[in-house]
Amino acid sequence: MTKIRSRKHSVNRYLATVAAVALPAMPLIAHAQAAEEKTLKEVTVTATVDKYKREVTNPKNTQPLLDTPQTISVIGRELIEEQGAVSLVEALRNTPGITLQMGENGNSSTGDTFQMRGFSMQNSLYQDGIRDVGAITRDTFNVEQIEIAKGPAGSDAGRGASAGFINTVTKLPQLGTLYSGTAAVTTEEGYRLTADGNVQLSDTIAFRLNAMVQDLPAVDRDQVENTGHGIAPSIAFGLGTRSRFYVFAQHVKADNVPDGGIPAIGYEGFVYVAPATNPPSSAVVDAINSAPRVSNSNYYGSRNDFEKTEANMLTGKFEYDLGENTFLTSIVRYGKNSQRRDQTGTVGISYGGATAPAWNTNRDTWTVSRSRQGTNNENEVFVAQTNLTTSFMTGSIQHDLAAGIELSKEDFRTDTLRVVTGTSTTAANLYNPSVNDTFAPLEHSGAFNEGETTTAALYAFDTIKFNDQWMVNLSARVESYDIEANGAVRSTATSHPTLPVDTLVVSPEISADGTLFSWKIGGVYKPVPNASIYAAVANSKTPPGSLNGQLNAGATNINNPNLDPQETLNYEIGTKWDLFEARLGLTAAFYRSENENEIVVDIDPSLTGVIAEQIGKRVVEGIELSAVGKITDKWSITAGIQTMNTEYEEGSGTGTTANGAGVRWSPELTGTVWTTYADLIPGLTIGGGARYTSEQIRSTTPGTNFAVTTLPEIPAYWVWDGMASYDLTDKVTVQLNVYNLFDEDYLSTLNNGGSRIMIGTPRYAKLTASMKF
Numbered sequence: 001m002t003k004i005r006s007r008k009h010s011v012n013r014y015l016a017t018v019a020a021v022a023l024p025a026m027p028l029i030a031h032a033q034a035a036e037e038k039t040l041k042e043v044t045v046t047a048t049v050d051k052y053k054r055e056v057t058n059p060k061n062t063q064p065l066l067d068t069p070q071t072i073s074v075i076g077r078e079l080i081e082e083q084g085a086v087s088l089v090e091a092l093r094n095t096p097g098i099t100l101q102m103g104e105n106g107n108s109s110t111g112d113t114f115q116m117r118g119f120s121m122q123n124s125l126y127q128d129g130i131r132d133v134g135a136i137t138r139d140t141f142n143v144e145q146i147e148i149a150k151g152p153a154g155s156d157a158g159r160g161a162s163a164g165f166i167n168t169v170t171k172l173p174q175l176g177t178l179y180s181g182t183a184a185v186t187t188e189e190g191y192r193l194t195a196d197g198n199v200q201l202s203d204t205i206a207f208r209l210n211a212m213v214q215d216l217p218a219v220d221r222d223q224v225e226n227t228g229h230g231i232a233p234s235i236a237f238g239l240g241t242r243s244r245f246y247v248f249a250q251h252v253k254a255d256n257v258p259d260g261g262i263p264a265i266g267y268e269g270f271v272y273v274a275p276a277t278n279p280p281s282s283a284v285v286d287a288i289n290s291a292p293r294v295s296n297s298n299y300y301g302s303r304n305d306f307e308k309t310e311a312n313m314l315t316g317k318f319e320y321d322l323g324e325n326t327f328l329t330s331i332v333r334y335g336k337n338s339q340r341r342d343q344t345g346t347v348g349i350s351y352g353g354a355t356a357p358a359w360n361t362n363r364d365t366w367t368v369s370r371s372r373q374g375t376n377n378e379n380e381v382f383v384a385q386t387n388l389t390t391s392f393m394t395g396s397i398q399h400d401l402a403a404g405i406e407l408s409k410e411d412f413r414t415d416t417l418r419v420v421t422g423t424s425t426t427a428a429n430l431y432n433p434s435v436n437d438t439f440a441p442l443e444h445s446g447a448f449n450e451g452e453t454t455t456a457a458l459y460a461f462d463t464i465k466f467n468d469q470w471m472v473n474l475s476a477r478v479e480s481y482d483i484e485a486n487g488a489v490r491s492t493a494t495s496h497p498t499l500p501v502d503t504l505v506v507s508p509e510i511s512a513d514g515t516l517f518s519w520k521i522g523g524v525y526k527p528v529p530n531a532s533i534y535a536a537v538a539n540s541k542t543p544p545g546s547l548n549g550q551l552n553a554g555a556t557n558i559n560n561p562n563l564d565p566q567e568t569l570n571y572e573i574g575t576k577w578d579l580f581e582a583r584l585g586l587t588a589a590f591y592r593s594e595n596e597n598e599i600v601v602d603i604d605p606s607l608t609g610v611i612a613e614q615i616g617k618r619v620v621e622g623i624e625l626s627a628v629g630k631i632t633d634k635w636s637i638t639a640g641i642q643t644m645n646t647e648y649e650e651g652s653g654t655g656t657t658a659n660g661a662g663v664r665w666s667p668e669l670t671g672t673v674w675t676t677y678a679d680l681i682p683g684l685t686i687g688g689g690a691r692y693t694s695e696q697i698r699s700t701t702p703g704t705n706f707a708v709t710t711l712p713e714i715p716a717y718w719v720w721d722g723m724a725s726y727d728l729t730d731k732v733t734v735q736l737n738v739y740n741l742f743d744e745d746y747l748s749t750l751n752n753g754g755s756r757i758m759i760g761t762p763r764y765a766k767l768t769a770s771m772k773f
Helices: 015-020 077-083 088-094 282-289
Strands: 038-040 043-045 072-076 098-100 114-116 125-127 143-150 164-170 178-186 191-200 206-217 225-237 243-256 306-323 326-350 367-394 397-419 442-465 470-490 504-525 531-542 566-579 584-602 611-630 635-643 645-650 656-658 669-677 684-693 717-727 732-739 747-750 756-759 764-772
Touching: 072 077, 072 088, 077 088, 077 143, 077 669, 077 717, 088 098, 088 143, 088 164, 088 669, 367 442
Parallel strands: 125 164
Antiparallel strands: 038 043, 072 143, 098 114, 143 164, 178 191, 178 764, 191 206, 206 225, 225 243, 243 306, 306 326, 326 367, 367 397, 397 442, 442 470, 470 504, 504 531, 531 566, 566 584, 584 611, 584 656, 611 635, 611 645, 635 669, 669 684, 684 717, 717 732, 732 764, 747 756
């Protein structure tokens, strides 16, 4: 049974003694440098000494970021630690253009569910260049850096990379014996401990162990909390030699209480319009529209709600230097993720009773209908990837080439849960919900969906250098895919009128297969050695069933195997400059993405039936600016701003409606900045930053009247954070982070119907003691 804990405390009893919590008995580790340095002729793939300005580790990137014709951001472990970011989503706040999403029907926004440049990123997450499947929340305890490549990246990542991809880099062993760790406590009486130990076992062998344990209650949210642990052992052979072999594993387990959010009544922009049938009186309508907000801490779920996730991964990686300019990398991985969630969500507000005539103005009697939902998901992936990187000359022209092969097999299964027949869930009092009400139990219904996706891909990347000023970047990927899916449902009187209600009906197997060709062409001009001006065009394809191997024979479903793949074309023009002896990098780019073959459903009343056409075309365009590195030896900064204009050029107009999921939740302006100043006085570093997100509309259906909706949008908001750290000794540092410094009251996420919201995290603090030796 889940323990009950109130989150209305404002003072943590541990804060007074945190300096004594430095994990002296644990073998802890100092963090390794990003990736082992590898040098080609005039080409270096390595981390820089600057804590913010880093290079990517992907061997497909044959050039430094300065000469790569694409918008790419890198978030290093130093920035993650300064901000105290514990999840991938928190770390990604350092790049503009990413927005969170909230599940429908009461489901919380669990897992890494977000959009980048208006496209879902659920199928575009990678770890060490390998697709990372599963709707889980990814922790940062074993992350060396995060690489964000924006714009269609079909040749880089394969199917579904419409807006780019995000790659996390695992911490691996290095030569040397180093230990470090952290102990953190929060004003919500939460804690998090991390340990990182690297031991050199011989001249060429090293072992590394990362570990984490945490109990982090949600800020100002009764009952909601995140608990879990993780462990990541790794061993390396042949370090410092021409051939190196790594074996590394990761196990992360979480036992959380999910958050279904709170009703939107009373929030800025909330509007209620009376129904045409059995409408309430004008006095009741006025009472509803003038009703106060519910408490941000209200929890509308059951004391027995839970979310259990487990993620396991085993990887083997082999590196071999064939010569001065040629090296081989081969990686094999097996991963398995599972999630089981039982949750209660709010559905709708009943103003005085179960039937419309019971309307009244007594707010004490208003209730919230609740529904019980459950999911049981399991994902498996096996991937083998081999890459060869080399540099050679053809006459006076230099080629930096990366080519490889990738084989993968992904399996997905979702078992449907339902309320036990004959049971029900008590409606909650709107302003005073109770976890002790009656909640219907859940059971497996027998219904399920499962799928299997196998792929085989060949790719090549070639940077052709004509001279010191001009180069061309070419890449191509040919990918063959095969998707097989089946499932079972429970019949209803409507879906299967000839069968008894609740009969388990097994669906016939559905399959889809094909071959995708993706490409990228970029040109770079270097007016001076420390700058580049570039233009690039690339594509990406998303066939039906790309998301979790799910196929659907419905005529209006984008996963219908008879449909053509969606194709995204991306155009980008930009410039990159390294200033102050390459300490500070500045970038500016204009981008335009065109996504074609989206489903358009014709709702013209003069036509009979539903007509679906694959003619939708969505366009996303804007400007992105960034500054990363050091302004002075002591002053560091990472900042970015992005504009995003999203619209349908085809498929939206009178008599038609386009699927607006990609347009809504797409703010026109996002920005982020984080800066620190070291040694203000000896040993003291201060820093802080801000995030801005403009309005995000929730509906793009033509003709939508926002006046009759609940909440039409997420209002714009600013959030400011602050940090200060002090070196008590050369081995022990204490750091204070204060989040949402000005206690901004803002809406973080909104469900599709506009009736359920997640309030942004209010002000809280975290105190961390770290040590290394």
